Structures are given as C-alpha cells and as structure tokens.
Amino acid sequence: MKLLGSTSSPYVRKVRVVMAEKKLDFQLVLEDPWSADEVLKANPLGTVPLLVHGEVRMTESAAICQYLATLRPEAGLGVAPGEPDFGAYLNWLHLGEATLTFAQTLVLRYRHFEPPERRQPQVAEDYAKWFLARLRVV
Numbered sequence: 001m002k003l004l005g006s007t008s009s010p011y012v013r014k015v016r017v018v019m020a021e022k023k024l025d026f027q028l029v030l031e032d033p034w035s036a037d038e039v040l041k042a043n044p045l046g047t048v049p050l051l052v053h054g055e056v057r058m059t060e061s062a063a064i065c066q067y068l069a070t071l072r073p074e075a076g077l078g079v080a081p082g083e084p085d086f087g088a089y090l091n092w093l094h095l096g097e098a099t100l101t102f103a104q105t106l107v108l109r110y111r112h113f114e115p116p117e118r119r120q121p122q123v124a125e126d127y128a129k130w131f132l133a134r135l136r137v138v
Contacts, residue, residue: 001026004042004050011061011097012049018065022075062097066090095137103131 003019003026005012019026031038031048043050043059051058051067058064069078079089111124 002029002052003027004029004031004039004052005048006031009048014061015049015051015064015068018068018077021077022068022072024068024072060097062094066093099134100131103127103134107131 001024003012003015005015005028007013007030016028029042031042039048040046043057045059047059049059049061049064051064053067056067058067066078073080079086083089106127107124110120111128114120
C-alpha cells in the first residue's frame, strides 16, 4: 500500500491518521503539491492524497478513509451498514469535504492567499457566512 502526499496537506494527514490507527503498513511518498508535473505523473487530477493498493487507485480522502475502515474492521473507526449509526457515520465522514471545505477554501483564497489585486472581499464575506451557518450542525 502506497500513499502519495505532502506534509502540508490536511487531506493527507487525515488519511495518515486513519492508517496509523488501523496499524496499516504503507509506504509514504512525499511530493510537493505545488510541483504539478511530479504529482500529475502519479495522479492525472494533480491532487494529493493518492492511495495505491494493488489495482486500487483513490484520490478522495474521505473515500480513502472509508475504504481503509472496511479493510480492517476489527481495528475500529468504522460503522458497519447494519449498525443503527451507519447513516450518521457516513454523513459525518463526508461533511467536512462535501459541505465545509469548499466554503472554507474560498474564504481563505479570496481573503488571504490571492495577491491583493486578485482578492474578492464580497466572495470571502459571502462564503464566510455560508461556512459559519453550516458549522451549526457541528
């Protein structure tokens, strides 16, 4: 099992935590996520993480965590389909990336990371409100 990623990616860190909790043996291949050429050689999406497990290649961190949870169910961290909390488990597993990350990314990008001439205060303000409204479910 191989995980391609970077130390700066929160998505890679999330997968590494699951792998450590599950006590899975894996090879960590560190790549600079800003060096698109190297990342694109391994993953046409140009993103990290990339999990390679036999013929399986996965790029979405929430899906990778769900996949890893099913590989070693005896190690915990997963909820089986027949258990009463299965729906809530899947909802929480995917909430961060599907609901919170998009808005958070836009706020950070257009408020802090873009050069001053490319910043979009209205976009950042609108998505900050959107993000905070969705945090109420947490």
